[in-house]
Amino acid sequence: MTIQLSHFSAALVFALFASIVFGITQRNDQREMIKYGAKCFVFFALGTIAAGWAMWLLRH
Amino acid sequence: MAKEETNVAGSRSAKSAAPPQPLTAMSVLVLLLGWLVPGAGHLAQRRWGRGLLLMVSVVALFVLGVLMQGKVYAFNTGDILDILGFVGDLGAGGLYIVTRAYGYGRGAIDLATADYGTKYIIVAGLLNIISAVDAHDIALGKKK
Numbered sequence: 130m131t132i133q134l135s136h137f138s139a140a141l142v143f144a145l146f147a148s149i150v151f152g153i154t155q156r157n158d159q160r161e162m163i164k165y166g167a168k169c170f171v172f173f174a175l176g177t178i179a180a181g182w183a184m185w186l187l188r189h
Numbered sequence: 190m191a192k193e194e195t196n197v198a199g200s201r202s203a204k205s206a207a208p209p210q211p212l213t214a215m216s217v218l219v220l221l222l223g224w225l226v227p228g229a230g231h232l233a234q235r236r237w238g239r240g241l242l243l244m245v246s247v248v249a250l251f252v253l254g255v256l257m258q259g260k261v262y263a264f265n266t267g268d269i270l271d272i273l274g275f276v277g278d279l280g281a282g283g284l285y286i287v288t289r290a291y292g293y294g295r296g297a298i299d300l301a302t303a304d305y306g307t308k309y310i311i312v313a314g315l316l317n318i319i320s321a322v323d324a325h326d327i328a329l330g331k332k333k
Binding site for chain 1: 239242243246247249250253256257258300302305308309312316319320322323332333
C-alpha cells in the first residue's frame with residue numbers, strides 16, 4: 130500500500146501532528162496547550178505558504 | 190525587567206520552578222516506556238488524553254512516512270546525514286524495531302513524495318523522544 134500526498138497536504142499533515150506534540154509537551158495548562166498547539170499549526174502553515182511564494186519568486 | 194521575565198517564563202514554560210526531584214525508578218521506567226511505545230509514558234501516569242493524542246500523532250506520522258515509501262535508516266557509519274537519520278529514526282522505539290524487523294521502509298527514489306516520508310519517519314522519532322522526556326518530567330514532578 131502506498132500513499133501519495135501532494136506537497137501542500139503533506140506539509141499540513143506534518144504540521145498537524147507536530148503541533149499536537151508541541152502543544153502537549155511544551156505547556157503545562159490544558160488551555161495553554163491548545164493555544165500553543167494552534168499557534169504552532171498556524172505558523173507551520175503560514176511558513177509553508179511563505180516558503181512556497183519565496184521559491185516562486187526566486188524562480189521568476 | 191528580571192521580574193517580568195520570571196513572570197513570562199512562569200506562565201508559559203512547561204517546566205515550572207519546582208525544586209529538583211531525585212531520580213526515581215518510576216521516572217526512568219516511564220522514560221523507557223514512553224520511548225518504546227509512543228504515549229505509553231503518559232498513559233502509565235494516567236494522563237489518558239495526552240497519552241492517546243501523543244500516541245496517535247507519533248504513530249500516524251511514522252506509519253504515513255512508511256506508507257509514503259520513506260526510508261528507515263539502519264545503523265551506519267557513513268554520511269553524517271545518514272547517521273543523524275538513524276538517530277532520529279531510533280527515537281521511535283518499538284515502531285522502529287518492528288519496521289526494521291519486517292523489512293519495511295526501504296525507500297523509493299522514483300517517488301517525489303518518498304522523501305517526505307523519510308522526513309516524517311525521522312520527525313516521528315524525534316517527537317517521540319520529546320514525549321518520553323515529557324513523561325519523565327511529569328514523573329519527577331517538574332510538570333503537572
